[in-house]
Amino acid sequence: MASSSPLISVTPEWNDLKAHVDEIKNTHLRNLLTDDSRCQSMLLDSDGIVLDYSRQQATLETIQKLFQLAQAASLKDKINRMYGGERINSTENRSVLHIALRASRDAVINSDGENVVPEVWKVLDKIKDFSDRVRNGSWVGATGKPLKDVVAVGIGGSFLGPLFVHTALQTDPEAKESASGRQLRFLANVDPVDVARNITGLNPETTLVVIVSKTFTTAETMLNARTLREWISSALGPSAVAKHMVAVSTNLTLVEKFGIDPNNAFAFWDWVGGRYSVCSAVGVLPLSLQYGFPVIEKFLKGASNIDQHFNSQPFERNIPVLLGLLSVWNVSFLGYPARAILPYCQALEKFAPHIQQVSMESNGKGVSIDGLPLPFETGEIDFGEPGTNGQHSFYQLIHQGRVIPCDFIGVVKSQQPVFLKDEVVSNHDELMSNFFAQPDALAYGKTADQLQKENVSPHLIPHKTFSGNRPSVSLLLPSLNAYNIGQLLAIYEHRIAVEGFIWGINSFDQWGVELGKSLATQVRKQLHASRTKEEPVQGFNFSTTALLTRYLQA
Ligand SMILES: O=P(O)(O)OC[C@H]1O[C@](O)(CO)[C@@H](O)[C@@H]1O
Numbered sequence: 001m002a003s004s005s006p007l008i009s010v011t012p013e014w015n016d017l018k019a020h021v022d023e024i025k026n027t028h029l030r031n032l033l034t035d036d037s038r039c040q041s042m043l044l045d046s047d048g049i050v051l052d053y054s055r056q057q058a059t060l061e062t063i064q065k066l067f068q069l070a071q072a073a074s075l076k077d078k079i080n081r082m083y084g085g086e087r088i089n090s091t092e093n094r095s096v097l098h099i100a101l102r103a104s105r106d107a108v109i110n111s112d113g114e115n116v117v118p119e120v121w122k123v124l125d126k127i128k129d130f131s132d133r134v135r136n137g138s139w140v141g142a143t144g145k146p147l148k149d150v151v152a153v154g155i156g157g158s159f160l161g162p163l164f165v166h167t168a169l170q171t172d173p174e175a176k177e178s179a180s181g182r183q184l185r186f187l188a189n190v191d192p193v194d195v196a197r198n199i200t201g202l203n204p205e206t207t208l209v210v211i212v213s214k215t216f217t218t219a220e221t222m223l224n225a226r227t228l229r230e231w232i233s234s235a236l237g238p239s240a241v242a243k244h245m246v247a248v249s250t251n252l253t254l255v256e257k258f259g260i261d262p263n264n265a266f267a268f269w270d271w272v273g274g275r276y277s278v279c280s281a282v283g284v285l286p287l288s289l290q291y292g293f294p295v296i297e298k299f300l301k302g303a304s305n306i307d308q309h310f311n312s313q314p315f316e317r318n319i320p321v322l323l324g325l326l327s328v329w330n331v332s333f334l335g336y337p338a339r340a341i342l343p344y345c346q347a348l349e350k351f352a353p354h355i356q357q358v359s360m361e362s363n364g365k366g367v368s369i370d371g372l373p374l375p376f377e378t379g380e381i382d383f384g385e386p387g388t389n390g391q392h393s394f395y396q397l398i399h400q401g402r403v404i405p406c407d408f409i410g411v412v413k414s415q416q417p418v419f420l421k422d423e424v425v426s427n428h429d430e431l432m433s434n435f436f437a438q439p440d441a442l443a444y445g446k447t448a449d450q451l452q453k454e455n456v457s458p459h460l461i462p463h464k465t466f467s468g469n470r471p472s473v474s475l476l477l478p479s480l481n482a483y484n485i486g487q488l489l490a491i492y493e494h495r496i497a498v499e500g501f502i503w504g505i506n507s508f509d510q511w512g513v514e515l516g517k518s519l520a521t522q523v524r525k526q527l528h529a530s531r532t533k534e535e536p537v538q539g540f541n542f543s544t545t546a547l548l549t550r551y552l553q554a
Pocket residue numbers: 155156157158212213214215216217218221274275361510513
């Protein structure tokens with residue numbers, strides 16, 4: 001057995017940061033923000049994206065110490081190994097090459113000594129050809145009608161990324177125009193209610209179903225796939241399946257077994273993790289059907305731009321590296337277990353749910369990559385809502401309750417600007433007033449002194465006091481077109497990888513989802529036996545037996 005590398009928490013660099021915490025606890029953002037040269041150093045402008053991390057509870061010394069930690073964790077070496085196609089997902093013996101999914105046609109990215117980029121482009125070309133044919137009506141349904149509606153069936157990484165990008169593109173003027181007259185829906189939950197909601201108003205004659213599953217074994221997706229196959233064949237006959245169902249998977253044998261023509265299957269590879277798969281056919285096929293391949297190619301280019309930035313920029317100017325290191329600082333040293341993702345942009349309403357999976361499935365681990373129990377916590381509890389909706393929901397807790405590091409994401413140019421005569425500002429400026437105000441409200445807070453000066457009655461002063469000193473980062477994008485959406489995605493993907501590389505965990509496996517799945521298999525068997533043979537509930541603990549018995553009685 002290969003020897004384990006020492007845990008990052010035993011290095012002098014980690015302990016140095018631990019010792020530094022007390023110094024930081026003696027500062028307040030109110031004071032840190034008076035130092036213009038500090039703030040200038042914490043403001044980065046790269047390819048139109050602005051990152052401001054001056055509202056982190058950190059000094060320039062903290063940042064230097066974090067760079068030293070990165071060095072101790074061999075961060076650059078780990079990034080190089082990822083880009084070099086090494087099998088860094090060691091528990092599954094796989095390389096991690098989602099960067100290859102958006103590489104330019106002439107790039108060379110090797111996995112096991114073989115350049116994977118030509119394979120990637122073979123599938124992209126096939127998607128372009130197929131989506132063009134569906135969109136221009138040369139591929140028609142079984143009754144000769146054009147297929148204008150698409151239902152993508154998939155869950156987890158085969159759902160959340162594509163849903164985020166779809167939601168973000170819906171109101172982009174170029175994407176909106178190219179989607180005119182078409183619908184894209186997502187069926188994820190095995191709850192039959194989700195099926196009912198998704199097929200309502202759809203006609204099987206004009207609907208194409210895309211089954212998206214890396215493994216093609218996921219219980220929820222396969223049951224939903226069989227349900228929609230039944231929906232199509234009962235309306236149009238079994239032979240219609242060939243025209244109305246296609247698949248995206250790494251398991252083409254199971255796709256064929258299911259009854260989908262292998263010519264209508266779009267491959268990807270085991271070096272693409274499910275939650276990192278939106279740039280593969282998982283996202284590119286349904287999104288190209290809706291928006292046309294040229295729009296989605298721009299999305300891939302945006303992600304590729306950040307891939308190059310991440311691989312080439314020094315840490316001081318590297319957005320994913322800085323964000324990743326600051327997250328480690330907040331979680332492991334300052335002890336803040338959560339992170340709020342707050343886009344001031346309704347089009348990004350599905351960004352937080354997507355990042356929730358990317359982050360929590362990647363970094364919610366209890367052992368090091370070598371299997372050693374970790375004496376520190378990893379991962380964040382990610383949640384979020386677009387501003388300003390979140391302000392009227394959970395911001396109370398963020399301002400006066402627990403300290404939650406926040407990511408404020410804003411856009412300079414709205415996808416859908418509105419200017420009303422006689423209004424003080426445009427509608428987008430109104431939204432963005434909040435984007436600029438909230439980080440300062442969190443950082444500065446409001447003191448009892450200030451309240452006294454405002455003649456607030458003494459009994460209300462404790463209630464109206466804001467402690468401040470609550471950290472955030474601000475990310476300002478020039479606009480939210482397909483390219484910027486790709487950039488935003490890749491920034492977070494790489495940031496999360498940086499965190500995992502520092503913690504010394506495997507961010508690319510997900511064994512934690514298995515136990516629940518196998519227990520569900522046992523329950524499924526019991527439900528079948530009780531329903532069909534009236535077998536009593538057995539083999540479960542008291543509580544589950546009681547609940548199952550009650551459920552079966554109804
Ligand atoms: O694409 P598949 O194989 O259906 O898997 C769906 C999802 O299930 C998981 O394995 C567990 O939730 C995810 O990692 C994955 O994205």
